[in-house]
Amino acid sequence: MKTMEDTGTMFGQIDPPQRLLMGPGPVNVHPRVLRAMTADMLGQFDPEMTGYMNQTMALYRQVFMTENRWTFLVDGTARAGIEAALVSLVEPGARLLILRAGRFGLLLSEIAQRIGAEIRTIDIPWGEVAPPEQIEAAIIEHRPQVFATIHGDTSTTMAQPLDGVGAICRRHGVLSYVDATATLGGMAVATDAWGVDVVTGGLQKCMGGPPGSAPITISDRAAAHIMARRHVEAGIRGADAQDGSRTRIGSNYFDLAMIMEYWSEKRLNHHTEATSMLYAAREAARIMVEEGxxxxxxxxxxxxxxxxxxxxxxxxxxxxxxxxxxxxxxxxxxxxxxxxxxxxxxxxxxxxxxxxxxxxxxxxxxxxxxxxxxxxxxxxxxxxxxxxxxxxxxxxxxxxxxxxxxxxxxxxxxxxxxxxxxxx
Amino acid sequence: MKTMEDTGTMFGQIDPPQRLLMGPGPVNVHPRVLRAMTADMLGQFDPEMTGYMNQTMALYRQVFMTENRWTFLVDGTARAGIEAALVSLVEPGARLLILRAGRFGLLLSEIAQRIGAEIRTIDIPWGEVAPPEQIEAAIIEHRPQVFATIHGDTSTTMAQPLDGVGAICRRHGVLSYVDATATLGGMAVATDAWGVDVVTGGLQKCMGGPPGSAPITISDRAAAHIMARRHVEAGIRGADAQDGSRTRIGSNYFDLAMIMEYWSEKRLNHHTEATSMLYAAREAARIMVEEGxxxxxxxxxxxxxxxxxxxxxxxxxxxxxxxxxxxxxxxxxxxxxxxxxxxxxxxxxxxxxxxxxxxxxxxxxxxxxxxxxxxxxxxxxxxxxxxxxxxxxxxxxxxxxxxxxxxxxxxxxxxxxxxxxxxx
Structure with missing residues (x-):
């Protein structure tokens, strides 16, 4: 075995300059969130740990202004939440309509191409937003399985109005997805009032937390669609495992059906929950709910x-x-x-x-x-x-x-x- | 807007019981790692931040006992590292040979199925390991693009010997992948001595850190294979963007070609690095290198x-x-x-x-x-x-x-x- 003394490189303690981050994120983290991350680990199925998971679900229902049962965290940065939503909602070959008005609209197509979705777009100039009629006309024209948009695209600093958009999608039998990474915690992300199906966010912008955890909320009808794509892992499947009828989700890590079962009372093992990031996400939401x-x-x-x-x-x-x-x-x-x-x-x-x-x-x-x-x-x-x-x-x-x-x-x-x- | 005072649910501070975690992980985190996570954020392209990223690469070269340039972190739990490795290495329709001797061997096939790989397996009884001759015979029989195995499968508590396995793979023109989640930091994960191409790990076992970051190392020949699958995102591509000749990687978040460009001097924007987890990963590696x-x-x-x-x-x-x-x-x-x-x-x-x-x-x-x-x-x-x-x-x-x-x-x-x- 090679001894590392020969090549050993050492660096000092983490000691970043105390910098005021007034860009589009990440921004400075609330000190309470940083302190919450110093709590030690729990076993992932300990009652205390699953209790914290359930509390986190309840807190993020408030953050997302929703009563959706399925409201939890995806373990990764905000982009992980976006990919989990799209890969779990959009079946290969199914049509996805994307409203693109900035860099993050382009990112949605980028991710969807990898899924094998048939992509249709509403392309509007950077700096503008789309009125609901334009969205409805495009839905009627393209008949997508899913409509996807960005709430606040930091590349342009514009926020797409979403009042009524969920109702349009439901009227046409279309599932809807909203990326609210840059607005969650800073502007109303009114999941239930908008009537949209899946919304994802991040911690590192208006939530005042660090990047690395992606809160998500999923309506019951979207959850039913996703659960119809579920397949239980061979390593943990019991005799009663039931697979769904729809195309299997193209990712294991981002398989929201499996992640829902991990966050459900079944506690089916999937990944090992990122405990410190869960503590951070929970504290960020606690601060938000306390503030009102x-x-x-x-x-x-x-x-x-x-x-x-x-x-x-x-x-x-x-x-x-x-x-x-x-x-x-x-x-x-x-x-x-x-x-x-x-x-x-x-x-x-x-x-x-x-x-x-x-x-x-x-x-x-x-x-x-x-x-x-x-x-x-x-x-x-x-x-x-x-x-x-x-x-x-x-x-x-x-x-x-x-x-x-x-x-x-x-x-x-x-x-x-x-x-x-x-x-x- | 619905006021949250009506439904507001509040919970107390994070205060887990001080429990001794003597299971297969996660385990108690070294207090220095917990403290490192209390450092505040930096802008993701600040020189101090990219400096910490480069230091983290240098530290994990020592952890992985390698001189591989491409040694960095995937932002997600250990399972995210596994999926990033497999989806970036194995092309849809290409043959993947998996050594399965426990639950995590099954997980490799589970992930590979989603990728559309043509899977071949060496199945050995739980509790046993495979001799190198058996691996070589299976490689000769199946002629895979990639051979994948688990180093230590915690489901069985057995460690697969890997001396000579890299050489076997190279002799037959096969890329090799090793999941070392459960052994990294506790047993020698001798990347260069084994001659294997890609190794991934986690922090939450022998590294003494929290779950949520997946260290990875990639040999130059595997990096060349992965870079041949690269496609630059539309939102950030310049006039000089060059796409590779091989099948595009089926995930954006786990596209190691893009993640390598993010960690390279090019600093091409991909996700926003999970800063607190980077601090944790860096401190865990520092402790390991100090200890020897x-x-x-x-x-x-x-x-x-x-x-x-x-x-x-x-x-x-x-x-x-x-x-x-x-x-x-x-x-x-x-x-x-x-x-x-x-x-x-x-x-x-x-x-x-x-x-x-x-x-x-x-x-x-x-x-x-x-x-x-x-x-x-x-x-x-x-x-x-x-x-x-x-x-x-x-x-x-x-x-x-x-x-x-x-x-x-x-x-x-x-x-x-x-x-x-x-x-x-």
Whole structure:
């Protein structure tokens, strides 16, 4: 055996700079969530562990504003939740209609291609949203098995309105899927009111947690569809195992039928639940429920409005349509003559503040400035605006000094009863 | 909007019982790993974050005893690493030869079926291992694209010897995959010495970390095979994007070609790295490298031998062949007349100690008692044996009182220079 002393490389303790993350996520994690992760493990079928799992289900029903029994966690990042939803809902060869208005809409097709879905799309320009009539017309034209969309696409900072979309899908016998990674915990993700079937999220944006766990909720009718695709693993199947009639799900890890049985009273073994991430997800939801959903959404709106007011007062131009702006990340055009990446580096190196770059057609054209979760707070908005002003001035861009911070303060003061800090 | 005050359900802080987890995993996490997870987030392309990613790669090269450039983490539990390896290596319709000697061998076929692989198997009785000649004969007979096996299958507590297996595969132009989830950090997982192509693991067993991150290492020839299946995502592809010539990988999340580009200097965006789990994985590896691999493997062997000696001195019969026993989990027959689950419950309720149940043909016949990672320590072995003795006596099973603990102590004392506690 090779001894490692020869090649041994050692590094110091984890000690990241204390940086304010005002990009599109991940953002700073609520200290209570970080502390929750220091709790030690439990056996995965211990009553205490399954109790925590059940509590997590109850908490995420509140987060997703739903009564769906099947509300739990997929063990992976937000993208894992998206793939689990699509691979479990959409059968190979079945038609999937995707509303694409940004990078994450493209991601849905990317994932669906691998599944072998027959893909139809509603493609709208980045920065715009689709009215319900356009969605219904496309459903009538394409007759898909599943309709899929992004709620808030951080690549464009726009939020697709979803009121009435579930009803349209049900009227036409179509299952619906919504990716709410970037909005969950910051804007109303009104699963039951929208009437949509499957919604997934992440922790690392408005939930104020770390990336690595994907909350999901599934309606009863979607669960019935998924359970019709179930096949019990050979290694654990009993004599009473019953397989479903539909095409088997093309992934074991993302087989939501099996994951539901793991989270059900049956506790059929599947993966080993990511215990620390479960603790984090549970604590993030506890903080949200304690704060109250409406207060939390108002806090995000207040931060977003103040950020927008401040950026405009600095003479900058916001990207996209005001009416459909996400309440937690703001796109702003990089002023002419300013090198966007140089300014971002200066923000990081001089102020220890991160703001976001952009993808695809918006790369080099806009910055994306977030105020999400634990960072949707007055002082963090003010500090970010003040730093951005100084950086733009240092980069030779003329702008009225002090105007951004003052406008953001005024925006907060104009909000009746707005909480100045975090939770009410 | 529905107000949550009506239905609000609240639960208390995470506060698990301080339980000693002496089953087949997850086990208690090293306190340093838990503390590492309290560090706050970094932007995913911050130099500090990519620096930690590079350090993690260097550390896991030591853990996997390899010089493979491609050594990194898959964001999900150990099962996610298995699926990423198989879906990225095995093309639909290609032949996969699986050595099956327990539940996790069955899991490999389960996953491979979903991929559409043409599966061939070497099936050997649970509790046995396959000699290299048997593996070579099956490779010659079936001519697979990939050969896959489990190193230590916790369902049987046996470790498959892998010396020479990589050379056999290379001689016949076959790629090789090893699942080392249950042995990584506890027994030598000698990637380069074995000459195998892809090895995956988990944190929650001998690495002394929480479940939720799957370390992986990939040889250059396997990486070339996987990169020939790459296709760049539409949302981030530049004008210079080049797609490979082989069948596209059937999963986006588990597309190792894309994950490699994320971990490479290119830093092509894929998922958002699970930062807290990266911190945990990095700290677990740091502890292992500090302890020294040989010392760590000796610590696991010492705990395992003492556990075996203690169980035998109590009059119990071990399961499986001594020569091929894993050095971190021991199977022991439940004595006649004892209800295995009642005894396990009593262990948990009276002593706060968990020992493991069993799957499939071994369910109700054996317990599986682990001494893994932070729990492969003398005092934990002694405490577990003492508790098991008391529980068996309480359940009416006659046995020599004190014999188990004394035999385990003697086993430790007989080991020249054996460290009494944890790290040397």
């Amino acid at each position: 959903l409406e207060a939390r959404f108002a806090r995000h709106r207040a931060a977003s409005e103040a950020m927008a007011a401040g950026l405009r007062a600095m003479g900058l131009t916001l990207y996209g349509q005001d009416a459909y702006r996400m309440a937690n990340v703001t796109g702003v055009f990089i002023p002419d003559g300013v090198d966007g990446e140089r300014a971002r580096t200066r923000m990081r190196e001089e102020f220890e503040i991160e703001i976001g770059t952009a993808f695809g057609p918006l790369a080099g054209r806009i910055w994306r400035i977030g105020a999400m979760g634990y960072n949707a707070m007055k002082h963090k908005v003010l500090i970010t605006l003040g730093a951005l002003e100084a950086v733009l001035a240092a980069e030779g861009h003329a702008l009225p000094r002090g105007a951004g911070v003052d406008a953001a303060r005024a925006s907060y003061e104009a909000m009746p009863g707005a909480a100045p800090g975090a939770a009410s | 691999l040989e010392a760590r493997f000796a610590r696991h062997r010492a705990a395992s031998e003492a556990m075996a000696a203690g169980l035998r001195a109590m009059g119990l019969t071990l399961y499986g062949q001594d020569a091929y026993r894993m050095a971190n989990v021991t199977g022991v027959f439940i004595p006649d007349g004892v209800d295995g689950e009642r005894a396990r419950t009593r262990m948990r309720e009276e002593f706060e100690i968990e020992i493991g149940t069993a799957f499939g043909p071994l369910a109700g016949r054996i317990w599986r008692i682990g001494a893994m990672g932070y729990n492969a320590m003398k005092h934990k072995v002694l405490i577990t044996l003492g508790a098991l003795e008391a529980v068996l006596a309480a359940e009416g099973h006659a046995l020599p009182r004190g014999a188990g603990v004394d035999a385990a102590r003697a086993s430790y004392e007989a080991m020249p220079g054996a460290a009494p506690g944890a790290a040397s």
